[in-house]
Amino acid sequence: xxxxxxxxxxxxKSSQTLSLTCAISGDTVSSNSAAWNWIRQSPSRGLEWLxxxxxxxxxxxxxxxxxxxxxxxxxxxxxNQFSLQLxxxxxxxxxxxxCARQGTGWFGAWGQGTLVTVSS
Amino acid sequence: EIVLTxxxxxxxxxxxxxxxxTCRASQSIGTNLHWYQQKPDQSPxxxxxxxxxxxxxxxxxxxxxxxxxxxxxTINSLEAExxxxxxxxxxxxxxxxxxxxxxLDIK
Numbered sequence: 001x002x003x004x005x006x007x008x009x010x011x012x013k014s015s016q017t018l019s020l021t022c023a024i025s026g027d028t029v030s031s032n033s034a035a036w037n038w039i040r041q042s043p044s045r046g047l048e049w050l051x052x053x054x055x056x057x058x059x060x061x062x063x064x065x066x067x068x069x070x071x072x073x074x075x076x077x078x079x080n081q082f083s084l085q086l087x088x089x090x091x092x093x094x095x096x097x098x099c100a101r102q103g104t105g106w107f108g109a110w111g112q113g114t115l116v117t118v119s120s
Numbered sequence: 121e122i123v124l125t126x127x128x129x130x131x132x133x134x135x136x137x138x139x140x141x142t143c144r145a146s147q148s149i150g151t152n153l154h155w156y157q158q159k160p161d162q163s164p165x166x167x168x169x170x171x172x173x174x175x176x177x178x179x180x181x182x183x184x185x186x187x188x189x190x191x192x193x194t195i196n197s198l199e200a201e202x203x204x205x206x207x208x209x210x211x212x213x214x215x216x217x218x219x220x221x222x223x224l225d226i227k
Contacts, residue, residue, distance in 0.1 A: 037216075047164070047207060047218035064215045098163055105211025106154040108175065110163035 002026040004099050006111040012093075014120045018086040022099030022111050029075045029082055030055040035102040038073060038084045041113075042095035052102065053082055089118045122146050122210050126219035134227045139195040141222045143208035148188045152212035155184055155193045158221075159204045167206075168193065200226050 008020035020038075027034060035054035041047050051063035053073045063071050070087040086093060097114050100107040123146040133139055143153065151171035156164035166175045168184035171191055181196045195202055203226040208219040 046220055047209075049216040049218075062214055102211075103169070105152050106166055106169040106175075107156075107164070107209070108166050108169075110165070113163050 002101050002109040004101065004109055004111040006097075006099055006114050008114055008116075010115055011117050011119060012089055014090055014118055015088055018084070018089050018093065018097075018116055018118075020084045020097055020099070020114055020116070021081055022083070023079070023081040024101075025080075027101065028077075029053075029080055030077055032056060033103075036073075036075070036082045037100045037102050037107065039098045039100055039107070040095040041098070044092075045095070048095075050084070050086075054102075091118045091120050094118045121215055122149060122213060122217050124208050124210055124217055124219040126206075126208060126222050128222060129220065130223045130225070132225045132227055133198055135198055135200055137198045139198055139202075139224065141193045141195075141206055143186075143191045143193070143219050145189045145191070145210060149210045149212035151187050152210055153184075153186065153191045154209045154211060155182075156207045156209060157202075157204045158207065164207060195224075198224075198226070202226065 003025045005023045012018045035052045037052040038050040051073050053061050072085040075082045094117050099111040101109040125144045153171045155168040158164040167178050167182050172184045183194050185192050205221045205223045207221050
């Protein structure tokens with residue numbers, strides 16, 4: 001059974017960088033059949049997919065247009081985890097952030113969620 | 121971007137009642153539609169994948185149907201523990217999108 005454990009600060013100042021990590025157990029980040037996603041949830045935006053990383057003979061990244069200029073999702077094979085970096089945050093980036101494992105389109109395992117508050 | 125519209129937004133129901141939640145996609149997505157349950161202060165949990173396939177460990181009272189643009193999640197014989205918000209999600213094309221959610225309140 002795949003389990004995802006998130007870590008990272010819950011408070012970030014405006015204009016700074018939000019950084020979260022998702023540690024994987026029960027699977028590997030370089031799996032050829034999974035993709036590793038970040039999703040956030042806020043009252044104003046609902047559930048919003050941010051992006052993903054996955055390995056299919058080489059590494060791929062795909063991002064939502066709304067954050068594409070500010071986001072980076074990176075795998076760390078040595079620690080079997082992946083990370084989210086979101087630059088130049090504003091209070092509108094305040095949300096609960098989730099990492100999630102994607103099977104064939106569906107998200108079958110989720111991290112516990114991290115409430116990130118951006119202070120102005 | 122594919123827009124998913126759920127109905128209703130909120131429903132108050134009694135135990136043992138049958139509940140139907142619908143999700144309409146702004147364009148055809150085949151059966152690439154998945155359903156999740158989210159309880160307060162918890163992460164979403166997958167219930168149904170590919171419109172009608174039950175995910176491992178999900179009670180048999182949960183079922184899904186539909187294809188193309190119209191989909192349905194049905195909960196037969198509702199139990200008190202089913203109080204939650206339910207979301208549909210399309211995994212057909214990027215960016216992945218979710219419905220706005222349907223909150224079920226148990227009377």
